[in-house]
Amino acid sequence: MSSYQDLKEQAYLANMQLPKLNLVLFTFGNVSAADQQRGVFAIKPSGVPYEELSVEKMVVVDFDGITVEGDLRPSSDTKTHAVLYKNWPEIGGIVHTHSTYATAWAQAQRAIPIFGTTHADHLTADIPCAPPMEDEMIKGDYEYQTGFQIINHFKNLGLNQREVEMILVGNHAPFTWGKTAEKAVYNSAVLEAVAQMALLTEQINPAAPRLQASLIEKHYQRKHGAGAYYGQS
Numbered sequence: 001m002s003s004y005q006d007l008k009e010q011a012y013l014a015n016m017q018l019p020k021l022n023l024v025l026f027t028f029g030n031v032s033a034a035d036q037q038r039g040v041f042a043i044k045p046s047g048v049p050y051e052e053l054s055v056e057k058m059v060v061v062d063f064d065g066i067t068v069e070g071d072l073r074p075s076s077d078t079k080t081h082a083v084l085y086k087n088w089p090e091i092g093g094i095v096h097t098h099s100t101y102a103t104a105w106a107q108a109q110r111a112i113p114i115f116g117t118t119h120a121d122h123l124t125a126d127i128p129c130a131p132p133m134e135d136e137m138i139k140g141d142y143e144y145q146t147g148f149q150i151i152n153h154f155k156n157l158g159l160n161q162r163e164v165e166m167i168l169v170g171n172h173a174p175f176t177w178g179k180t181a182e183k184a185v186y187n188s189a190v191l192e193a194v195a196q197m198a199l200l201t202e203q204i205n206p207a208a209p210r211l212q213a214s215l216i217e218k219h220y221q222r223k224h225g226a227g228a229y230y231g232q233s
């Protein structure tokens, strides 16, 4: 039995949730589960349909994206996952999908405004959208650069990756994360639902206002305790 068996099982079970939640088609997307102490993560193999996945097929790589265990090629997004794990030691799971509504907002290069309490129940900030990659980043190591595009956008907005566990990458698609792969999958499903609600909200009323700051603050304090400072942009 692999010394990474538990990690591979976490990654496998999380990957199998994506088609169940209608977040992926065919071989789109990928999930990884990390062991921050050992500096490795297990990730879906590239191009393998979900119905053909197994625990054994999960590929284990280190935080430089180098394969540690596994015969199959790791996901093409492996370096993006690796950059995030290396720079954000609090996270233990990452999901990348091309879910329809979140990807539509990413292609439109727009952050998802906080229109209602459904959104505020999960995060009290607009869901950020990182700018599309510059040509020289695309011509370089695209997946590696995508990781830094995410990190730098969070720094520029002053966002905390423990508070906001999701992002859209302009002209690409969403990435979510969490302390576990299971939480990252949950965040991907929440993101897709909020993205659909926000699109419909703007279609029904193009002038729909954002949720009142007082209600955003109330949701923030529900999560962080009364009197907690609501400092989100």
Ligand SMILES: O=C(CO)[C@@H](O)[C@H](O)COP(=O)(O)O
Pocket (backbone or CB within 6 Å): 027, 028, 029, 030, 044, 045, 046, 047, 048, 074, 075, 076, 077, 096, 098, 173
């Ligand atoms: O973002 C992309 C393609 O744009 C990838 O996430 C694919 O959707 C899945 O690639 P593999 O994980 O199978 O390599």
